[in-house]
Amino acid sequence: MKHGLSLKNYFAKDFTSDLKAGFITAVVALPLAIGFAIASGVHPVMGLYTAVIAGFLGSLIGGSKFSITGPTGAMTVLILSTLNKYGIEGILLAGLLAGIMQFLLGVVKVGKFVKFIPLPIISGFTAGIGVLIFIGQIPNSLGIKIQSHEFVGDTFKEIAGSISSTNMTAVLITLLTFAILMLLPKFFSRIKFLKAVPASIIALILTTVFAYFYASKTGIPTVGEIPSSLPSFKPVNFDWQLVKDILPASFTIALLGSIEALMCAVVSDGMTGTRHNSNRELIAQGIVNMIVPFFGGIPATAAVARTAVNIREGARTRIAGMIHAVILLLTILFFAPVAQYIPKSFLAGMLMFVSLKMINVREIWTILHLSKSETLGLLITLSLTVLTDLVFAVEVGFVFAVILVFIRLINMIQVTHHEDIDSSHSKIHLSQTIQNDKTLNKNVAIYILQGPFFFGAMNVFDSKVSEQIDTTMPHIIIDMEDVPFVDSTAAFRLLEFIHKRSKTGKKVYLTCMKPDVKKRLLKNQELKEFIHSNNTIFPDSISAINYLKIHLEKE
Numbered sequence: 001m002k003h004g005l006s007l008k009n010y011f012a013k014d015f016t017s018d019l020k021a022g023f024i025t026a027v028v029a030l031p032l033a034i035g036f037a038i039a040s041g042v043h044p045v046m047g048l049y050t051a052v053i054a055g056f057l058g059s060l061i062g063g064s065k066f067s068i069t070g071p072t073g074a075m076t077v078l079i080l081s082t083l084n085k086y087g088i089e090g091i092l093l094a095g096l097l098a099g100i101m102q103f104l105l106g107v108v109k110v111g112k113f114v115k116f117i118p119l120p121i122i123s124g125f126t127a128g129i130g131v132l133i134f135i136g137q138i139p140n141s142l143g144i145k146i147q148s149h150e151f152v153g154d155t156f157k158e159i160a161g162s163i164s165s166t167n168m169t170a171v172l173i174t175l176l177t178f179a180i181l182m183l184l185p186k187f188f189s190r191i192k193f194l195k196a197v198p199a200s201i202i203a204l205i206l207t208t209v210f211a212y213f214y215a216s217k218t219g220i221p222t223v224g225e226i227p228s229s230l231p232s233f234k235p236v237n238f239d240w241q242l243v244k245d246i247l248p249a250s251f252t253i254a255l256l257g258s259i260e261a262l263m264c265a266v267v268s269d270g271m272t273g274t275r276h277n278s279n280r281e282l283i284a285q286g287i288v289n290m291i292v293p294f295f296g297g298i299p300a301t302a303a304v305a306r307t308a309v310n311i312r313e314g315a316r317t318r319i320a321g322m323i324h325a326v327i328l329l330l331t332i333l334f335f336a337p338v339a340q341y342i343p344k345s346f347l348a349g350m351l352m353f354v355s356l357k358m359i360n361v362r363e364i365w366t367i368l369h370l371s372k373s374e375t376l377g378l379l380i381t382l383s384l385t386v387l388t389d390l391v392f393a394v395e396v397g398f399v400f401a402v403i404l405v406f407i408r409l410i411n412m413i414q415v416t417h418h419e420d421i422d423s424s425h426s427k428i429h430l431s432q433t434i435q436n437d438k439t440l441n442k443n444v445a446i447y448i449l450q451g452p453f454f455f456g457a458m459n460v461f462d463s464k465v466s467e468q469i470d471t472t473m474p475h476i477i478i479d480m481e482d483v484p485f486v487d488s489t490a491a492f493r494l495l496e497f498i499h500k501r502s503k504t505g506k507k508v509y510l511t512c513m514k515p516d517v518k519k520r521l522l523k524n525q526e527l528k529e530f531i532h533s534n535n536t537i538f539p540d541s542i543s544a545i546n547y548l549k550i551h552l553e554k555e
Contacts, residue, residue, distance in 0.1 A: 034347060062302070095298060288300055380397070
């Protein structure tokens, strides 16, 4: 009864909105699915099958209520690169392995961490991919046929060799498409009943009608035959040598797909006020990419542009995304004979427009003005993405990001003597207490540790010890209140330092340790026994000072 009532309420309140949103999203997704497939170097129907299966499953089980999954621009360059090296079997296997990786990332609950990738690296990749898509569509915009290439140099060489066969009608269609996509939305926004009409559908209808009547006369290249059939199940070839060869590409596909899906979910949350489930979204993306290859589909992920259309057009539930997939399937079954007349130059104009949007000028401008090191990371990633293999660019970008974080963590460690503490410092009372007591001033030194105490900071600590710590003082207090964490290397180095001083009859006292830091240090059994037997650990520095004051007065 409840289910019936719920279904009745859905059709009464939400179905009309979901149907409208799903229909318009499908209209936008149709040429993009075909265009991204062509840009990836595969048959257009593979893009359509991907949009149908990924779109339906992604909406059904995804962790983001309104995200639309399908072929995306970010994936095209990776797919093309993999296709050129390992063929169509390599693409299908890479997608399957990427899906397994994404599924495992979701299962072990690392979804929330995938989002914390430095902005310069993401901006560099995204802008670089945008540049590659734009360059890759130049031949289609000129109406010339060349082989798809992974490297831009090879693309430009072949374009230069074929430039004489440029089809001016194709060029005009590309320019017309670009102009419609750029100008028409502003015009439509002023007219109430046209607000919901996507500019892309106008360009698609005009150019396809033109090609239907004049393609043979003008010689403009079109998409070509698209089978009017359901996707059929075909097993993926598990060749173990191919598996080993394809792993780096699979990892890159999984990583970029996960980043794009979670970024899309964040955008969706911002537009709707909802909250997505990161780990569920990764599991869903993994399932999608594990299933799609068995039906002739290419790697997919959630797409920001289509998701934004879905939300803007009034989607109320995840069923809107499923409706979009069903409409795409019906288009394949009933309108494939018409879709074959879609001009490639129209798709080129559309993808060029999308690619320019991938280059976030405001974001890049901000990075350029904020940090030299982040600017370097951005430029390195962007350059490698455009000029080399994308998998290599991803690897270098992430290594650079890790190095950047590593350097920043090292620079955070500070060792400050109590005499160097200024009046505004929270520990100024410690300095005053020591300097106002003659006995303490002659026998005790306090050093404030600030920052993470880990293996990367050990050289800094060693140099600070040799430069700053007054080894003639019989008693040294190390205040660790501002140490957020320690690792095993730091614990061992601290033990060495304490042992070295104890051999000369001098003591080191540790104070103000956070519970996690204390727990971590005391896991070292030798350090734990030494600290407890020598009474060298105190909850705060004042307690240590009072203890030493009594001890020194007795002496």
